[in-house]
Amino acid sequence: MKTIWITGGSSGIGFATAKKFIKNNWRVIISSSNMLKLENAFNKIKKNLDIKNLHILKCDISSQDEVKKTITIIEKDIAPIDIALLNAAAYSPNKKQNFNIDNYELLINVNLKGTLYCIDILKNYMKGRNNIIAIVSSPIGYRGWPTAGAYGMTKAAQLNLAESLYFDFKKLNIKISVINPGFIDTESTRLNSFKMPFLKSADFAAEKIYNGLINKKSFEIFFPFFIVFFIKIMRIIPYKIYFFIWKKLGNF
């Protein structure tokens, strides 16, 4: 039986992906910063699925100590990790377009430093094992968006990090993958005040992630195709046209 560790597995994409892997007979460990949310997630899964191979562990990824402790418990007491899905993130849309340094620091600590803490410990265990570290970034990281500020910056950094580590970790025999979902209906995106185009469910995202990691084994897993492909094109157009499009779209 193979083992996946999913950070941020208490809700949204992480939770749906946990269910998908359990259905496919994987041992699943979900973690998040809130034990109560994790217990609720556990109880929800228990209603429909066999949970004998489901574990919950509190792990605030912005704490280096908690990350180290959690990965050590999984590797030594549960099972070696085959896939680490680094999915946990904080989200805070900046509708008023205010520059708030506290918000930047929070998102850097969770989304960026948290991801780095996980990778730092995981690499020691995973090297030579041909395992996968998959980082959940976002198409928002392709280019700067209005109101995305701190969040977009951390997602751009995660994307760049994944591309860079793809090369470096080949030497350690660890596969790096990056996941770029379009708009998915979760607790985080319910904070958005705009209508999200091509909005999909977390279960849809879980299907794509499972298929991408297990069957396609591609470096980048992105979905739904049309909207993310459109955002990819936005990445390469000149600034003048890019800024003009945003002006037309929302008077930014």
Ligand SMILES: NC(=O)c1ccc[n+]([C@@H]2O[C@H](COP(=O)([O-])OP(=O)(O)OC[C@H]3O[C@@H](n4cnc5c(N)ncnc54)[C@H](OP(=O)(O)O)[C@@H]3O)[C@@H](O)[C@H]2O)c1
């Ligand atoms: N939904 C979308 O449209 C979309 C699009 C592109 C990318 N993404 C990415 O997908 C991932 C999942 O997001 P989601 O939309 O599913 O949002 P979500 O439902 O809000 O899930 C976020 C998860 O992260 C956990 N988390 C937050 N802070 C944490 C911390 N300090 N330590 C550990 N866990 C923490 C949350 O659990 P606790 O509160 O229990 O800690 C929760 O389980 C994120 O990386 C996000 O950037 C989402």
